[in-house]
Amino acid sequence: MTMLVYLETHDGALTKPGLGVLSKAATLGGDVAGVVLGSGVRDAASGAGAYGASTVYVVDNEALASPLPQARVDALAAVVRESGADTVVFPASVLTADVAAGLSARLDAGLNWDLTDLRLEGDELVGIRPALGDTVLVEVGWTTTPRLALIRSGTFDPVESGGTAEVKDVTATFEEFSIRAQLVDHLQEESSGPSIEDADVIVAGGRGLGGPEGFSLCEELAGALGGAVAATRAVVDAGWYPYSTQVGQTGKTVSPKLYIALGISGAIQHKVGMQGSGTIVAINKDPNAPIFDFADLGVVGDLTQIAPKLTELLRARR
Amino acid sequence: MKIAVCVKQVPDATVHKRLDASTGRLDRSGESALNPTDVNAVEEALRLRDAHGGEVVVVSLGPEKAMESLRKALAMGGDRAVLVSDAAAAGSDLVATSYALAKALEREEADLVLFGQQASDGDGAVLWAAVADRLRRPMVSQVAELTLEGETLTGKRQTEFGYDVISAPLPAVVAVSDAINQPRYPSLKGIMGAKSKPQEVVSLADLGVEADRVGESGSRTTVRSSSPPPAKSDQVRIEDDGNAPEQIVEYLAGKRLV
Numbered sequence: 240m241t242m243l244v245y246l247e248t249h250d251g252a253l254t255k256p257g258l259g260v261l262s263k264a265a266t267l268g269g270d271v272a273g274v275v276l277g278s279g280v281r282d283a284a285s286g287a288g289a290y291g292a293s294t295v296y297v298v299d300n301e302a303l304a305s306p307l308p309q310a311r312v313d314a315l316a317a318v319v320r321e322s323g324a325d326t327v328v329f330p331a332s333v334l335t336a337d338v339a340a341g342l343s344a345r346l347d348a349g350l351n352w353d354l355t356d357l358r359l360e361g362d363e364l365v366g367i368r369p370a371l372g373d374t375v376l377v378e379v380g381w382t383t384t385p386r387l388a389l390i391r392s393g394t395f396d397p398v399e400s401g402g403t404a405e406v407k408d409v410t411a412t413f414e415e416f417s418i419r420a421q422l423v424d425h426l427q428e429e430s431s432g433p434s435i436e437d438a439d440v441i442v443a444g445g446r447g448l449g450g451p452e453g454f455s456l457c458e459e460l461a462g463a464l465g466g467a468v469a470a471t472r473a474v475v476d477a478g479w480y481p482y483s484t485q486v487g488q489t490g491k492t493v494s495p496k497l498y499i500a501l502g503i504s505g506a507i508q509h510k511v512g513m514q515g516s517g518t519i520v521a522i523n524k525d526p527n528a529p530i531f532d533f534a535d536l537g538v539v540g541d542l543t544q545i546a547p548k549l550t551e552l553l554r555a556r557r
Numbered sequence: 558m559k560i561a562v563c564v565k566q567v568p569d570a571t572v573h574k575r576l577d578a579s580t581g582r583l584d585r586s587g588e589s590a591l592n593p594t595d596v597n598a599v600e601e602a603l604r605l606r607d608a609h610g611g612e613v614v615v616v617s618l619g620p621e622k623a624m625e626s627l628r629k630a631l632a633m634g635g636d637r638a639v640l641v642s643d644a645a646a647a648g649s650d651l652v653a654t655s656y657a658l659a660k661a662l663e664r665e666e667a668d669l670v671l672f673g674q675q676a677s678d679g680d681g682a683v684l685w686a687a688v689a690d691r692l693r694r695p696m697v698s699q700v701a702e703l704t705l706e707g708e709t710l711t712g713k714r715q716t717e718f719g720y721d722v723i724s725a726p727l728p729a730v731v732a733v734s735d736a737i738n739q740p741r742y743p744s745l746k747g748i749m750g751a752k753s754k755p756q757e758v759v760s761l762a763d764l765g766v767e768a769d770r771v772g773e774s775g776s777r778t779t780v781r782s783s784s785p786p787p788a789k790s791d792q793v794r795i796e797d798d799g800n801a802p803e804q805i806v807e808y809l810a811g812k813r814l815v
Binding site for chain 1: 650651656678685694696701711717718719720778783791793797805806812815
């Protein structure tokens with residue numbers, strides 16, 4: 240089996256989600272190679288060796304300078320041909336979901352998404368997918384090769400194994416329709432502090448904060464823990480906090496070591512974005528809130544009393 | 558301008574969703590609804606049509622009862638509905654669905670094909686990219702703001718690294734985010750009027766889709782089995798009696814998180 244792992248780059252470096260999937264792929268056995276597509280990305284590519292790739296296929300082309308999917312489908316199809324790979328695994332992101340689905344149509348290759356685990360049974364690849372609001376775990380498979388898999392973001396952490404990878408350049412030609420969409424502007428997130436997807440600690444707020452001013456409780460607690468602040472769909476829709484901090488099915492998926500939920504009921508929409516967190520602490524005054532079903536530590540109480548005191552205690556420990 | 562909106566009928570949000578043990582597929586026997594985020598795509602199509610003129614055609618692939626959900630889009634203001642319905646298409650995965658849907662869209666030759674953000678039943682959020690590749694058209698997804706000037710559309714979307722503004726010439730495929738608009742409710746007049754709008758049911762043969770390209774034979778993925786997820790163990794619950802902050806710190810320290 241030859242498995243390709245799609246590695247994303249940002250600011251000239253390989254990003255964590257792809258390296259996490261690569262580390263997992265390396266444990267399955269078989270030949271594992273990385274794929275890096277972009278412009279000026281060749282230097283970053285060789286770093287994949289340390290996470291288990293024996294080879295890294297690189298398509299370095301100006302047509303791949305913008306983070307747009309369709310030219311990447313062309314490039315990836317060329318890499319699949321060149322490498323003879325029978326499996327391509329992607330860390331799920333806004334960009335890779337479109338690349339994977341485009342490749343699925345291009346190659347008539349089966350795509351399973353939102354997977355939280357992969358294993359090999361002989362030559363057969365098996366994926367695990369939580370479905371129906373995570374109320375059921377489904378084992379999924381593929382009937383033909385190549386097999387395509389999107390891994391739920393934050394599922395696997397990168398593990399350095401210290402190897403080196405041979406970098407192989409692949410030449411791609413681009414379809415005329417693939418380069419018609421153009422990036423015309425890029426606006427940075429306005430939020431300050433660490434990005435929620437990279438944060439080890441997240442303090443998230445929901446409707447139970449009572450209003451936009453309630454987020455100061457989250458910000459102070461996050462400050463004391465060196466963490467980032469996140470929000471639920473409900474409060475983002477209400478305009479209390481920026482969309483860029485939204486965690487959940489229609490927002491971001493995060494998996495920090497510690498997730499503290501203040502005044503969050505724990506609707507399934509939110510749960511799917513944060514259940515991969517190492518430890519979940521929930522503070523909510525409603526003892527029947529669904530979040531208590533999956534919180535590691537559930538605290539029933541008034542968050543306006545508990546959060547400031549907790550912040551104070553944590554500051555004193557630093 | 559002709560706009561095609563791709564929509565799906567899904568189990569209603571109030572229905573307890575379950576898998577059919579014999580097929581591994583979702584049990585669709587209960588109450589159904591128009592997929593919630595597809596409503597945003599219908600709304601955006603209506604806004605574009607009202608600003609630029611033209612026609613909004615609602616397109617779906619599903620059982621015959623899916624026409625009920627298409628009528629909701631007509632009640633909102635859509636002009637015409639096309640339902641691809643064929644027993645042979647049941648159980649189609651992404652490869653098969655995108656193939657059949659692209660065939661239906663080729664027949665429509667729309668200037669713009671719109672999709673909603675995500676199917677609430679299978680959590681799929683990728684179909685547009687597969688369809689765009691089959692139609693060989695430029696595609697922009699997760700669009701939270703959409704504008705059209707002449708033959709060029711511009712979409713703003715959120716990614717993990719901020720906001721991207723992307724432009725593409727028509728004809729194109731766009732998937733909108735549910736942050737893009739606040740959908741209207743159908744008026745009584747709209748609901749009454751929907752019944753008399755054109756509602757076409759087409760078979761796979763009508764579209765020239767070979768039977769072995771859809772359904773299980775046209776699909777490349779399978780469901781092997783399903784099981785309940787493991788229960789979470791070691792949960793701790795405390796009621797605040799004034800010492801909760803200390804108890805939380807102690808708990809976090811015990812796990813070396815502080």
